[in-house]
Amino acid sequence: MNPAVLLVGLVFIPLVAALVAVILPVRFRRPVALLGALAWPLLLVPLSIAVARDQTLTLVFGGWTPPLGIGWRLDALGLVLLWVHALAGIAALPGAWHRFGPKVVAAAPFWPLWLILSTGVNAALLAADLFNLYVSLELTTLAAVALIATDDGIAALTAAMRYLLLGVLGSLMYVLGVGLVYAQTGSLAMDQADAAAIRDVALVLMLTGLMVKAAIFPLHVWLPHAYGNAPGPVAAIMSAVVGKVALVALWRIWFQTAADPPDLLADLLGLVGAVAIVYGALAAYMQPRLKMVIAWSSISQFGFLMLLLPLASQTAFQGAGFHLLAHGLAKAAMFLAAANIVTVLGSDSIRHLPGLDKRMPLEAFTLALGGVTLIGLPPSGGFTGKWMLLTAAWEQQGWFWLVLIALSGLMSAAYVFRILALTCFHPARRAVHELHARPPKITSLAALLLALLAVIIGLYPHPALELLGRGLPGGAS
C-alpha cells in the first residue's frame, strides 16, 4: 500500500469525528472528540517512517495531477509541525476534558470545533497548491476564532472579534495575491508557479496576508489578546501550531520564489523579525498578567523564524525548523500551566504569583522548564535551534544576525526570570484571596511532560535535524 494514502486520515479522521460529534447529543460529544483527537496522531508513526525513507509523500486526488487536480504533500517540515500539533493537542486534552464537561454550556460547540481546528491545521500543512492552502487556513482561522469565544468572558469575545476581522483581512490579501498568480501563470501548484512572474505585487500580497495570520510584527495586534484570553487548552494549541501553520506556508511560498542570493526584500523581512524579537520581549517584560507575558513572548519568538529568510541556508532552516518544534512544545506547556493557575487562583495577574511554587510546584516547574527553552539555554531544544541559527549566521558572515540571535536570549531571560522571581522568591508571599478547586493532577503532569520534552529534544535532536537537513521548505534546494 502506498503510505501516502494515510494522509487522507490526517484530515478526514478529525473531520468525520467532528461531524459525528455534531450529530450526537451533547453528552456524547466529549468522548467522541477524544477518540478522534487521539486517533489521527497514530498515523504519524507509519508516516514518519515513510517520510524518513522516501523524503516526501504526494497524494493526488482522482488521478488528476497538478496543475489541474488537487494534491497533498507531506514533507519534513510538515511532519515536524504535525508532531508538534499531535503532542501539544494530546497534552491539552486533559485540561480540555476537565474544563468542558457535559454540564458546561460551551462544551457543545467546543468539542466539534476542536476537531475542526485539527482538520484545518493538518490540511494546511499538507496543502500542495495555493488555493487548497487558502481554504485550509480559512477553516483554521474560523475554528480558532470560535474556540477563543468559548471562554465565558467579554474579553475573550472582544479578542475573538478582533482576530476574526484581522484574520479575514489577511485572507483577503492572500487570496487576492493567489488570484494574481493564477491570472499570470495559469497554475496554482506551489512547485510549478513561475518564480519570476509572481515575484511582485502578488508575492507581497500573499506574504502580507500570511504575516497577519502568523502574527508577525507589526501585524501581530490580534495575538496577545487572543492568546491571553482564550481558554487554556485553546491558547496552548494555538500558540503551538495555529500561527505557525501560516508561517510554514510563508516559508514555502518564499523559497519557491526567493531570489538567490537573498535580496533586499529578504533582509527587510529579516529586519522586521529583528524588531519583533526586541519589541515582543520588551512588551512581555511589562505585562501585568501571566498569560499575556507568554503571549507576547510568542511575538518575540516568531521574529526568530523570520530570520530564516535572509539567512536562507540549510543550516538556518534546520535551526528555524527546530526552533519551531521546541518553541511549540514549550509554549503549549506554559499555557497549559498558566491555565491551571487561572483555574486555581481565579486570575493570572502576576500580583498573585508570589508563593505559588508552594501550592502548585508542578506548574512552577513547568514554567521554569519552558522558560529555559525560550531563553535558549543549553541543554534544551531552544538552544539547539539557536545554535544552528548562530552557525548559519556565522557561515554567511552575517554579523548583525549573529549578535542579534545571541542577544535575544538575554531579552527572553528578562521576562522569564521576572516571572520566576515573582513566583518563587518574592518577599510578599501574600495569602491568595480564594483558592478554587484544583484541576486533576494529570493536567499538571501533561504540561510538565510537554515542557520536559522541549528540553529533552535538545539532548537528542538528531532525527528532527536529519529530516530538516534534506532541503529547504517547499522543495527548493
Added chain:
Amino acid sequence: MAPWLAQALPPAVVLVSTLAALVIFVAGEAHQRLRIWVNLIAATIKLLLVVWIGLAVLAGNTFMFRFELLPGLELILHADALSILFASLSAVLWLVTTVYAIAYLERSPNRARFFGFFSLCVSATMGIAMAGNLMTLFIFYELLTLTTWPLVVHNGTPEALAAGRSYLRYTLTGGVVLLVAMAWLYGLAGNVEFTPGGFLAPLVAEHRIALSVIFAMLVAGFGIKAALIPLHGWLPKAMVAPAPVSALLHAVAVVKAGAFGIIRTVEDVYGLELVAELGMRIPLIAVAAWTIIIGSLLALREHELKRRLAYSTVSQVSYIVLGIAVGGLLATSGGMVHLVHQGLMKVTLFFCAGIYGLLLGVSRIDQLDGLGRRMPWVSTAFTIAALGMIGVPPVVGFVSKWYLASGALAADVPWVVGVLIASALLNAAYFLPLIRRLWLTEGGALAEMPIEIGALSRLALVASAVATAALTVVLGMLAAHPLSPLSWVLEIASGYAPW
C-alpha cells in the same frame, strides 16, 4: 579498567548529585531526615568516585564519555589531571559545606528547594571540571548560572532579589559573549577537544585578528564569573545570600568555574605560546595584576565582614589567572594550586563569618572585638585562614605565593613579584586588624541571637570550620607529599609549561 567503566564514571560523577537533587525535590519540605541522609550519602559517593577516578588517572587510565549533541558537536566528559584537581576540590568542599549548611539552615524555611539547587549546582560544577571540549564546558557553565540563581535569591528579601538580578545580568551577558565566541571558534576550527598546548596554532597565520578577538571574548566571558575587575560587580552584592551559598560562590563552584574556564582556554584551547604570540599574554598578566591590587584596595574600604571577604576573593582568584598567564612550570603550578588553596582558606573564612553572624548577629568588622575568647575554636580557624591569605607559612597560601613569585622571576617578569609583595601587604592591611580585634581588643558583651540551635548543629558548624582550617595547615606542611595538591599540580604543569 573495563571500557564501560571508563565511559560511565565521568557522567556518574556528574549525575550523582542530580539524582540527589531529584530525590530532594520530590520528597519535599517535610522529610528532613531523608534529605539529610540523601545529601550526605550523595556527597560521600561523589567524593569516593572522584578519588577512584583520580587514582586511576594516576595509574595511567583514561576516562572518556562522548555523546553527539548535534551533528559535528559533541558532549565530552573526560578526566585528565586538571579535571581531577577541580573535581576533588569541589567534592571535598561539597561534603563539608553540606554538613555546614544542614546545621546552618536547621530552622529556616524552604530547605528542600535550597538543598535541591545546591546539589544541582555541584552537578554543574562537576560537569565543568570533567568537560572535554568548550561546548561541554559552556553547557555546564550556563547550567551553573541557572542553578545558583535560586540560591542567591533564597532569602527572598528585596536586597536578595536585587542581588539575583545583578547576578543574572552579569552572568547571562557573560554567557552570550561566550556563545558568540564559541560559534565563531567552532566555525573556524570545527569540533575540537581540549588538547594540552592548544589546537589553534595552525590557524594563526590566516586568522590572527579573529583569534585575538575570540580570546578576549572567552576571557571576558569566563572573567565575569572569575570576577576580574571591572566585571566583578555581582560578587559583593551576592553576599546577601546565606553563608553556605557564599561558600559555594567563593570557594566551591562559581568563581572557580570562571577561573577554571580561563585555565582551559589558555592551556587547552590556545596554548600559552599562542597566547603570547597573539600579544595577549602581557595584557592578561596586567588584568590579573590590576584585579589583585584593586580588589585588595576595595576590600580595605569595606566595613562589612562578608563584603570585605568578597573583595578579598576578587583579588585572590586573580592569582590563578596570574600564574597561568605568567607561565612556566613554577608559576603555572602556583596559579593552579591556588585554585585549591584559595578554596580551602576562603571556605573557612566564610564558615566562620557565617557562624559569627548566625550565633551573635555579627556583620560589621567592629563587632568582632573580643570574640576570640568567646569563640576560641571558630576564631582560631578564622585566624589561620586569614594568615594563610596573607601568605604566612606554613599555611597553604604561602605555598601558592612562593611558587608564583619564583615563577615570575623564572619567566622574566620581575615586576609581577612587586605586585605579589604589594598584594601581601594589602592582605595584611585588611586581615590583621580583624585578627587584632578578635584577640587583642576587649569586646562589649554581645547578646546571643534569639534563635534556637541544637548542640549537634552547633558542633557541626564549628567542626566544619575547624576541619577546613586544619586542612589548610596540613596541606601546607605536607606540600611535598606525592598526593598533595602541589605535587599533583606540578605534574599537570610539567605537561603544559612551554618554557
